Amino acid sequence: MTAVTSPRIGVAGLTALVLLQLAVTAPPLALLPFLGLHIARMGVAPAFWTAAALAAPAVTTLVMTPAWTGLARRFSLPTLIGWTGGLSAASCVLIALASDPLMLLVARFVQGLAGGGVVLALAFRAASRTAGRGFALMQQAVSAGCLLGPLAGGLAFERGLLGLLMLGCGGLLLAVTLAAAAAGRQLRAEPDGASPNDRTKRQELSLLCAGMCGSAGAFAFVAFFPAWATAHDPAVYTPGLIGLLHSLSWLVALLVLPLWARGLDGASPGIALGLSLIGCCLTFAAVPLGAGLAGIVALRLLQGALFAGQAPALFAAVEALGPSRTVRLARARASLTVGQLIGPFAAGLALASLGPSGTVFAAAGLSLAGAAALAATAHRPRSARCPTP
Secondary structure (H helix, E strand, O other), rough: OOOOOOOOOOHHHHHHHHHHHHHHHHHHHHHHHHHHHHHHHOOOOOHHHHHHHHHHHHHHOOOOOOHHHHHHHOOOOHHHHHHHHHHHHHHHHHHHHHOHHHHHHHHHHHHHHHHHHHHHHHHHHOOOOOHHHHHHHHHHHHHHHHHHHHHHHHHHHHHOOOHHHHHHHHHHHHHHHHHHHOOOOOOOOOOOOOOOHHHHHHHHHHHHHHHHHHHHHHHHHHHHHHHHHHHHOOOOOOHHHHHHHHHHHHHHHHHHHHHHHHHHHOOOHEEEEEEEEHHHHHHHHHHHOOOHHHHHHHHHHHHHHHHOHHHHHHHHHHHHHOOOHHHHHHHHHHHHHHHHHHHHHHHHHHHHHHHHHHHHHHHHHHHHHHHHHHHHHHOOOOOOOOOOO
16 A cells, blocks of 8 residues: 555554554455355354344444534544444454354444444545545555455454454454554544535535445445356356455555545546446446456456545545535445445346346446436536645
8 A cells, every 4th residue: 555644643643544444344354255154153044144244234334324423523533533443343352252143243233333434534534635645545445454354254264263363353453543543633523514505415416326326336246246257157257266356356456546546636536436437337347248257357457446446536526515524424435335235136136137147237237327326417526635624
């Protein structure tokens, strides 16, 4: 990840924030690929409990969305960082100690209550001179967590050490939380400003719909790409190769995000979001068109590079609409969460009616719908260059 020097907290403080974001992201991703198997080992029917555990963090994330504005007004940003890190650590410990699916469900609810997607977005933005640099650096840390989490989880699960891994993650979270909160003593979340006018509300709704659809398209594709691949050529697309392709897409995202940061700081983040959505749509739709293995590898790399900029562009665009940073970032985070729920459901319907290729075209359609939502309201948010107060 690229280093970004901030006059507010310095390299060491920003490094602590990066490590905290990585530590918040990696443990859930270490569990998710093996969640159903982990629940089955508890001796219960996994279908219901797996679905409930998958949805649990989204439920509490959405419930918490209206609360963040009040919390940001009442508590300092270092206190909120402590909230996020502490609850994330508690979630890891509960997962490690869970001997039944109900306790695991509680752990996943606590994960959503931690609100890392909102608090750490505020922290990275406050620690950076520009929106592009702050949000892109945050997304780099997220990408690193998405890359490392499944790798560590796979090794731990095979050796029966998943609980120990989660306990270790909980301890690491507490350590980096203390470091990040101490380094962020000078940081503050920007207070909410005046109520938006009707035009700003329309622009915000357009951006939130675009973010939701982009997230839905990506999660639909990731969830059902294995179904398409194994139906297309099961001898070539083994689980190991599918996992490698997934990891490579996160790796290229990690590498290209500095370029996204420069683009977001030099142009309209709304335009960048639209280009990312259209690019994802085209690369998703190209998958079933007989590109061959080399073509699929190239498409997955391109998809990782294109999707990497969506969350930073969305956060920068909603912030550029006005001074109400906390509420806008909370809504943007919620829109991405809703997309994560909608996407696999829509692709599942497409699978039932159109077969495996239908799931890929559903992912493309969702991304295209996001671009259409963005174009429906012609908006020109002010530049993301404006400094934080």
